[in-house]
Amino acid sequence: EVLVVDHHRSNPGFGTHLFLDPGAASTASMVLDVLEAGRYPVDPELATSLYAGLVTDTGSFRWGGAGSHDTARRLLAAGAEARAVGFALLDAHSFPWLRVLGELLSTARLDPGAVGGRGVVWLTVPHEVVASADEADVESLVSHLQGVREAQVAVLVKEIRPGECAVSLRSRPGRGDSIDVSAVASALGGGGHPAAAGCTVRGDAARVTARLRELLV
Template sequence: MSEWKTFYAHIRDKKKIYVLIHEKPDGDCLGTALGLSLFLKELGYEAAILHPAPIPSVYTFLPGQQHLKLWKDVLPAHALYVCVDCADWERTGYPMPENPYVINIDHHVSNVYYGNLNLVETSAAATGEIVYKMLKSSGIVIDPEVATCLYVALITDTGSFSYSNTTAESLKIGSELVMMGANIDTIRQNLYEKRPFAELLIVKLSLNNLFLAANGKIIAAAISYEEMRAYDLLDADTDGLISMLRAVEGVEVALLLKEFTPGQIKVSLRSKLTCDVNLLAQKFGGGGHPRAAGFVTSGKINEVRDAVIKLIENTF
């Protein structure tokens, strides 16, 4: 399915390729889009990653930034779009343009196969894995810049090969990308060694207000609007915090509630073994994976917390 020849058959007659990413792009989305764009550029294609909102500055160290175009207009009609890591068209953040030709590359189980070509592999730990296998099957050399981008895709979605989606295949691909010149020193320094000091402060603050339920099987932390504003944090800056909460012995579900605008609460959910937090998040119009999901709702932070905890308790 994800062979280069299938993909190539769909792009062969084109000159210009627009790559679309999802809102609040993560390392898998951006690394894959940048790696693919760099590769296509080397083959003589004109590749541009169109994005409606600025991308998180933590990823500006990645090669291929020249392909990123902050594009707020209507998307060009009759063009070729490669959507990366997007389960449906809406995730791109753009209204559908006139008569698009869509290649959909993704690994989410919730993907709705909206493309003219769908390269969807739900068993892949990252969308970067799918693109890596595709590029490798082309026989064309993957250069160190492309390898660096794809390595970032891989390690951000697998928690540096520590999450449950890690496979022998992910590790093998990681090894091959390092052999191809992925700059793991630069990656480490930028992803793991430039954490904002405010992240420590928010951890401190959250640990002062921990909430335990169901005999310690549920743990919750909450950040109010005033605190969110005071610390000016990005979404990704609280990933470490919820992982710490989930890691505690006896905890099955960890919740992090962030009031990002007054009365609007973003709820992140992580579970260990039994609780399907994707199903839970869907009840609030959100979604994700069984072990990691989230949603946005309105209400008072403590009330939202108690309502979610009650639902979780019902699943035990």
């Protein structure tokens, strides 16, 4: 028997038992609820693991509301090591990555007229960079993109292998209605949150980008 614990509304419903709560701040919050309901002990090591899940699932508390902060309080009280986890997940990178980072960011493109004038910023990471760089370093690029004031949506296209791309999508409130990037990801076989989603798509970067442009109207 397999228990699936998730808070993504795009969950297809696999497993023999499904605990699905789209209103939960994070999947880590739900796991903590299950453990506490079953009176299982939450030691510092387990609390730290759940805290890592909480930080990544909420975009370092950018979304998730009060529930995410309440989960953080409970995990910190159980002995979670927040400082080390925060550095490892959000800040740590190798020195050579700085040069690669600069070269990649110089290729980013802004489309201010996209999605009804709300703007999209795009960045493609070629396969040779993805193959040689740390996965976390590559994924961190989307954080740089989502800080662009002129764009409400950030799109990171990573050529994970020839003919296949992984896409990371971010959206933030801005002019007009917020853009649900999980709907874009779902149309390409992925899913996620309204503000943070992703998918893996067959095709080269140019073809995948063209398909994304069609969906981001």
